[in-house]
Amino acid sequence: MGSGEENSLFETSKDRARHIRRVYAVSMFVAICFVWTFRLKHVPAKGEPGQWAWLGLFAAELCSGIYWVFYQTLRWNMVYRKTFPDRLSQRYESKLPGVDIFVFTADPVVEPPVMVINTVLSAMAYDYPTEKLSVYLSDDAASDVTFYALLEASNFAKHWVPFCKRFKLEPRSPSAFFNTLLSTKSHDHDYVKHLATIQKLYEEMKRRIEDATKLGVPSEARSKHNGFSQWDSYSSRRDHDTILQILVHKNESQNSKDVEGCILPTLVYVAREKRPQYHTHYKAGAVNSLLRVSSKISKGKIILFLDCDMYSTNSQSVREVLCFFMDEDKGQKIAYVQCPQYFHNIGKNDLYANAVSETLQIHLHGEDGLGGSLFIGTCCFLRRDAFCGKKFSPEWENDWNDENEKHQLSEVKLHELEEESKALASCTYEKNTLWGKKIGSVYGCLVEDVITGFRIQSQGWRSVCYNPPRKCFIGVAPTNLLQTLVQHKRWVQGDMQILLSEYRPTCFGDRKINFLQLLAYLYTVCFSIISLPMLYYSIIPSLYLLKGISLFPEMSSSWFIPFACVIVGNTTYSLIEGLSIGASIRGWWNAMRMWLYLRTSAFFFAFIDAIFEHFGRANSSFVVTAKTIEDDAAQRYEKEIMEFGTSSPYFTVLATLALLNLFCLLATLKDLVLGNGAFDAEKMVLQLLLCVVLVLINFPLYEAIFIRKDKGRLPTSLSIKSTTLAFTACVFFKLFN
Numbered sequence: 001m002g003s004g005e006e007n008s009l010f011e012t013s014k015d016r017a018r019h020i021r022r023v024y025a026v027s028m029f030v031a032i033c034f035v036w037t038f039r040l041k042h043v044p045a046k047g048e049p050g051q052w053a054w055l056g057l058f059a060a061e062l063c064s065g066i067y068w069v070f071y072q073t074l075r076w077n078m079v080y081r082k083t084f085p086d087r088l089s090q091r092y093e094s095k096l097p098g099v100d101i102f103v104f105t106a107d108p109v110v111e112p113p114v115m116v117i118n119t120v121l122s123a124m125a126y127d128y129p130t131e132k133l134s135v136y137l138s139d140d141a142a143s144d145v146t147f148y149a150l151l152e153a154s155n156f157a158k159h160w161v162p163f164c165k166r167f168k169l170e171p172r173s174p175s176a177f178f179n180t181l182l183s184t185k186s187h188d189h190d191y192v193k194h195l196a197t198i199q200k201l202y203e204e205m206k207r208r209i210e211d212a213t214k215l216g217v218p219s220e221a222r223s224k225h226n227g228f229s230q231w232d233s234y235s236s237r238r239d240h241d242t243i244l245q246i247l248v249h250k251n252e253s254q255n256s257k258d259v260e261g262c263i264l265p266t267l268v269y270v271a272r273e274k275r276p277q278y279h280t281h282y283k284a285g286a287v288n289s290l291l292r293v294s295s296k297i298s299k300g301k302i303i304l305f306l307d308c309d310m311y312s313t314n315s316q317s318v319r320e321v322l323c324f325f326m327d328e329d330k331g332q333k334i335a336y337v338q339c340p341q342y343f344h345n346i347g348k349n350d351l352y353a354n355a356v357s358e359t360l361q362i363h364l365h366g367e368d369g370l371g372g373s374l375f376i377g378t379c380c381f382l383r384r385d386a387f388c389g390k391k392f393s394p395e396w397e398n399d400w401n402d403e404n405e406k407h408q409l410s411e412v413k414l415h416e417l418e419e420e421s422k423a424l425a426s427c428t429y430e431k432n433t434l435w436g437k438k439i440g441s442v443y444g445c446l447v448e449d450v451i452t453g454f455r456i457q458s459q460g461w462r463s464v465c466y467n468p469p470r471k472c473f474i475g476v477a478p479t480n481l482l483q484t485l486v487q488h489k490r491w492v493q494g495d496m497q498i499l500l501s502e503y504r505p506t507c508f509g510d511r512k513i514n515f516l517q518l519l520a521y522l523y524t525v526c527f528s529i530i531s532l533p534m535l536y537y538s539i540i541p542s543l544y545l546l547k548g549i550s551l552f553p554e555m556s557s558s559w560f561i562p563f564a565c566v567i568v569g570n571t572t573y574s575l576i577e578g579l580s581i582g583a584s585i586r587g588w589w590n591a592m593r594m595w596l597y598l599r600t601s602a603f604f605f606a607f608i609d610a611i612f613e614h615f616g617r618a619n620s621s622f623v624v625t626a627k628t629i630e631d632d633a634a635q636r637y638e639k640e641i642m643e644f645g646t647s648s649p650y651f652t653v654l655a656t657l658a659l660l661n662l663f664c665l666l667a668t669l670k671d672l673v674l675g676n677g678a679f680d681a682e683k684m685v686l687q688l689l690l691c692v693v694l695v696l697i698n699f700p701l702y703e704a705i706f707i708r709k710d711k712g713r714l715p716t717s718l719s720i721k722s723t724t725l726a727f728t729a730c731v732f733f734k735l736f737n
């Protein structure tokens with residue numbers, strides 16, 4: 001087959017702004033070097049006030065500067081990918097590989113079964129030969145309600161899948177699709193008739209599932225389907241046999257066809273065995289069980305990972321992504337294709353910066369350009385071989401032939417297949433094997449995805465990021481501050497675990513990753529460390545205001561220039577970049593606030609916990625993010641009012657810092673106005689500016705402490721505690737330091 005660019009199945013283009021970005025990066029780096037030089041040349045002599053504070057600031061600026069270099073590396077060589085699915089169809093339509101789709105759920109309360117089956121249905125309706133498509137639902141809660149929902153979904157799919165294909169609908173998650181109807185009208189009579197029927201079917205199914213969620217599975221359904229008998233062994237979520245049910249299988253004649261007589265994708269429910277004495281390894285454990293189960297049932301060569309909170313919005317994306325794997329020239333080296341996530345529940349100004357647009361729309365492209373995007377756990381297509389630990393070898397040829405036989409399965413055989421598969425999901429299966437180490441998802445890390453991506457890359461593979469104009473996946477993001485902090489804490493603690501593990505990017509085994517790629521990965525794994533300079537910067541300079549001790553160059557000095565350049569340059573750059581990826585100005589300001597809040601609270605706790613864990617003093621656990629929101633909190637979210645409402649150590653830290661800066665500012669302003677003491681405004685201008693910005697950005701927190709009366713305000717006890725802490729710190733500093 002021809003291998004010229006014009007024949008390729010995909011095309012790569014470079015970031016058009018890269019030259020401007022590079023000029024900016026280099027000149028800003030020069031300014032940063034001047035800042036460092038200033039610090040070194042002006043260390044206060046021993047005995048002079050502020051010597052330690054000065055050295056601390058130097059350390060903070062050194063760290064931040066180096067981290068800034070990592071950050072810029074991600075912008076050095078961004079690339080974008082385009083695919084040609086028509087060429088793929090022409091060449092390979094009859095030889096397309098099997099694709100297995102893994103959907104994960106872990107808790108029917110925080111992940112409502114209706115949401116889960118919408119994800120499943122969107123996956124079943126992909127425009128792809130259905131006999132080559134299999135969907136697995138891993139349920140770590142082993143909930144009979146989720147199973148019931150899936151059973152309902154398998155029946156509904158018989159109408160839904162042909163309906164989507166006939167009318168070429170997008171998106172193919174029923175709930176999302178019906179939501180789009182509010183804004184569109186069709187006059188196609190045939191379509192309108194079908195639509196009414198199918199919408200009614202959906203609403204009825206949804207009601208049944210929601211009733212079951214509240215009242216339990218109806219006994220009628222239990223007696224009708226013998227799958228429920230598997231719950232006989234169930235004692236608790238953490239103690240039960242493997243529950244596995246093949247709901248649809250292409251080779252089983254009775255139940256495998258839709259209303260138009262076409263085969264449906266295979267559909268399997270799996271709740272792996274759980275026993276209290278065995279660690280579950282959270283999602284990584286679920287991934288590995290599904291890998292084995294699916295290798296028995298369908299053996300798809302490509303696997304799509306999908307969290308239950310993400311549904312497909314582009315029915316062509318499987319074909320598009322195959323363009324990467326099946327490209328004759330460059331495809332064989334690609335282990336995974338990561339698509340960015342988008343979210344449908346984010347307000348206009350993204351109050352909690354939960355779109356994580358920077359990570360998804362910039363960093364993934366940057367990593368791709370340097371050698372490989374991170375694997376972020378969901379919305380990612382992987383090559384089974386690479387995921388299962390196979391090393392890349394240039395001699396090794398892409399082979400897409402399906403060894404899956406076509407013979408009919410009798411009822412008995414299907415039952416046998418289920419029993420054999422169950423054994424693969426048992427607790428003891430992995431004992432004395434390389435599962436969780438060299439095979440499958442890596443254990444012991446809170447970001448099992450990122451570390452597994454590194455493991456795969458260290459075995460010689462590369463990866464790409466695919467972000468087409470028609471988005472591939474949309475889902476839900478956290479909708480309150482605490483959830484956001486907890487989620488980020490988990491991620492960042494996991495990143496720190498990687499830094500402390502054998503898969504840290506500095507020792508990538510036999511694969512020589514290039515220097516820039518290394519720096520780019522260090523950006524991710526060093527996240528938590530950056531909390532220290534951030535905390536320092538948001539406390540010390542403000543406290544020194546109280547004493548009138550200057551820690552920055554005065555305005556008339558030429559050393560002021562590099563500081564001004566860094567401040568103005570970085571602010572402008574981040575604003576322009578934010579706007580360019582779709583943020584509003586307010587959204588950018590909100591992102592700045594979250595940037596501060598995350599670094600001073602969640603990242604700091606993550607750092608501490610990761611260190612304790614490393615020295616055997618603590619255990620980490622995976623807290624599943626809630627995907628639902630209560631009514632009055634939802635209203636506040638809509639109005640973009642920050643949600644506090646409960647007591648949490650995170651809030652104590654944030655409130656104390658905010659109040660400390662407020663007190664420092666007020667005391668300084670008092671001195672300025674009254675002309676007290678030796679306060680030299682010209683010398684203190686940068687320090688004052690820093691404090692003013694910190695106070696401005698904390699405005700929502702002051703509101704939550706002093707003004708608001710709603711349930712989402714900061715609890716009074718916490719407000720009192722933080723005020724006392726901040727006030728005492730200021731007084732002590734002023735009097736005794």
Ligand SMILES: O=c1ccn([C@@H]2O[C@H](COP(=O)(O)OP(=O)(O)O[C@H]3O[C@H](CO)[C@@H](O)[C@H](O)[C@H]3O)[C@@H](O)[C@H]2O)c(=O)[nH]1
Binds near residue numbers: 106309491622625
């Ligand atoms: O014991 C567990 C815990 C979680 N999950 C599933 O894992 C997914 C992710 O959990 P969620 O609470 O939504 O966490 P997020 O922080 O949103 O997840 C991001 O971060 C995780 C850890 O890095 C990745 O695994 C995810 O793919 C990525 O979307 C969900 O489908 C869960 O059902 C399990 O299957 N078993």
Ligand SMILES: [Mn+2]
Binds near residue numbers: 307309625
């Ligand atoms: Mn999630």
